Amino acid sequence: MAMTPDGSADAVGPAATSAAGNDAGLVAASPSGVSSPIIVPNTLWSSVNPGAYLSTAPAYTHLRELEGSDLMLSDTARWGQLDVIPTKADILIDLIRMNSLWPLLSGLACCAIEMMSAATSKNDMDRWGMFPFRASPRQADVLIVAGTLTTKMAGPLVRLWEQMPEPKWVVAMGDCTCSGGRYKRSYSTIEGIDRVMPVDVYVPGCPPRPEGLIYGMMKLGQLVKERRGHWDEHRIGPNVPQDV
């Protein structure tokens, strides 16, 4: 394999240049300020077209050595030259989160029927990893607020949202939860759940079709991947009724 490290790469690495002048037992300091990397021999992956990458192993072993240089812009700098996959665990975790969004089973009114319809046979949300509707907020990632939120239900719903472990997201399903919808004029409803909790995705419609909800959940997946959730930005809103 072209990517297997050879002798020259071992000789030029930061670990080789450190030695003298430093106390033993400390991590060796290199001129570039990068500590010695962990080199994992690449036995898993090889390029289909080895000619697409440089044939010789590079002198550097860590991406931080390349910051600011033009080499960062090419594929060789990112993948080909290194024997490590330079990624963060966060990116991997975000991918996992994005592809297994577990909603909380909390239907309030009409939209709950369409939410169930989205989860059952005809339009199967499970295909995108959104299925296991959890009955307990402790096990859920996403709160799909499906249906009219009344003032009496607002307190329990906020408590449900607070009981969910972070990170967590909220999808407002239906016109009632987006803006009040056809019950905006009522004396007992809350005109949009963004008055009581931060909302990530709004799915309008009265009720939206199940496909609409699935599309909204896919949009939420993008937000999750880009870490654009709103759950840590603001806490309970001003209109939460007390002692409910």
Added chain:
Amino acid sequence: MTANAEPRQHPSEDDPRIMLHGQMGQYEQVPPYPPRTEREAEFYTLGDGEMFLNMGPQHPSTHGVLRVVLKISGEKVVDLDPVLGYLHRGVEKLCENSDYHHIISQIDPLEYVSSLFMEWAPVMSVEKLMDVQVPRRAEYIRVLTGELLRVASHALFQGWMALDLGGLTPILYSFIERDEIVEALAALTGQRMLFNYFRVGGVNGDLNHEFLSRVGDWMSRALVQHEANIGLLNENEIFVRRMRGIGRVDRDMALRMGVTGPNIRAAGVPFDVRRSHPYSVYPELEFNVPVRGANGGGDSLDRYLLRLDEVRESIRIIDQCLHEMPDGPVMARLPRLMRPRPGRAWAAVESPRGLFGTYVISDGTDQPFRFRIHDPSFVHLQLVGMLMKDNLIADTMAVMASLDPVMGGIDK
């Protein structure tokens, strides 16, 4: 400001006074206020070995946002207290503040599983006030769409019933049934759930090709599919043993409590609004009123089986409607601004849950002076407290599911 005023002290965590209310082993009184009625005082006094168990308002099988406080002794339910109002949207008041056209869209989401029946009753009330003669084709379309929705609602009931007893599979099949019907109605009305289709004096639009082809497609295998769905559950021994003999509503109790719909027919009383107080074109159609539990009172299984019988009758009605659909207009000629004569009108329809009625008082303006809604689920929920005495906790939801309440109608 007096000279000897002490500087204000901020409470710290070391302050013993703060810990007074939060000591271990002391719990808040339930409910936090002193009892207001005799019933509350009796219910919230615990006997020997009893405890409270709070179920809801967020609970997967309460058919909406209902909170039930159970007083239990071991595994037995001693007493229970349903707490309502978590879905109170003020529909009556909204209807009183909107004109007669808007009422249809305001009352539509009241009971969202069978929303066409929610439109039917107020439309009939206003037609009585206005002395409108509805075209026969419009009446046939109303019956056709209504019975389709009744089949969808009973299909969902079957799935929920099994779900509350712990079986996941039937709901997958019942939603296939429901989605097919609802997609056909969406081709007619433009909406999957809250159709907003009936109008005072007729319906919003005539039948179209896509609706009829979808309905014909569904009708070609409706009965076969129904029999297949029945075969999923009715032979299941666990299912039958958890339903038989539990939640018995006898004839006297049903009559005393004002039960209607499938629940009273399962108690041996052949009361069906379509037959007892005929409306629309139901007198012209042939169908039976299925009755069960005539000897010994209806249990949960009777109520379940009766709804399956009703589906067969509904399919029969749909068949007749499709074959005998008359030609003609679908809307009566009416003024745009409706000002009925001062007076009052009551109209009731047989919704999948029972007698659903509206009572409209008109004062001659374009808005009703009073708009009263009678919903069958509210009546049926009263039974839960009587049926659950000395039953197991696990059967609470099974009995409630067999009564088939929908919280949207209960809380209005």
